[in-house]
């Protein structure tokens with residue numbers, strides 16, 4: 001078998017095999033998040049990705065390329081790994097989107113896993129989301145790598161013993177310690193060289209009535225306020241130049257009997273502020289989870305508040321949608337992301 005593989009890989013048929021592989025990419029798309037819409041766009045009639053020899057396919061065992069579309073969580077890491085293991089060689093992985101590179105907007109999420117920690121990645125496509133052009137360019141680059149041999153092009157037929165005792169798969173490690181009272185800290189300070197950030201923190205401290213203002217990374221600032229002070233803080237941030245809400249998030253911390261409600265602000269209009277994400281957060285008691293809505297001040301918060309209300313039951317006072325279901329089906333369980341159950345250790349097959 002080894003001689004046969006060598007013959008295919010480097011014999012006179014080698015270039016033919018590379019040529020065939022290059023123009024026969026069958027991506028199985030792992031739609032884990034919003035980047036999936038861009039992939040659909042890239043293969044729809046406008047861009048017609050099939051022109052360049054790639055056609056989406058639904059069955060892992062007959063595909064040779066995974067396109068990871070966005071965020072990979074701990075739960076999805078297992079699916080990604082198993083999908084990759086089911087695919088025949090040669091196989092390739094493209095990761096699209098900021099979430100797959102560094103966590104993107106979920107950069108400080110406890111649940112995020114880098115796809116490159118789970119499977120070997122041949123090509124990253126940055127962007128949030130990357131454009132269809134960027135995805136098609138990534139596929140072209142992968143095709144180049146297949147021809148130059150940088151991407152794996154060897155045909156390998158591993159022998160899989162069917163009896164017990166087969167080599168265990170290496171899956172993502174489960175957390176080392178499962179705490180009954182997991183700490184959730186969203187303002188961990190980080191020493192980074194960011195001169196503009198220091199200046200910005202000074203300005204924020206002078207204007208916002210905050211409990212703490214912390215640099216949590218380059219271009220990242222966390223501001224803790226009292227739960228009634230979120231609108232005031234938002235107004236001051238708007239004066240500084242933050243003109244939109246990028247994300248609204250709720251973290252359930254049942255052991256401390258609270259939710260943490262977070263708003264992420266950024267700017268489209270002030271050049272220096274464009275890469276900066278400011279997180280304004282407040283602790284909110286679980287038995288009376290109410291905060292004032294920012295939907296009137298920042299329209300982009302509206303949809304996100306509705307979503308968080310659906311999932312956690314946090315009431316955003318002033319948002320006209322509060323009290324109704326927005327995303328979930330009418331008969332879906334109430335507030336499905338509340339941790340109103342015993343947390344159990346994750347189990348991966350080994």
Ligand code: SF4
Pocket residue numbers: 033034035069070071096097098099100104105127128129130
């Ligand atoms: S990179 Fe942006 S578009 Fe892609 S999954 Fe993440 S948030 Fe969504």
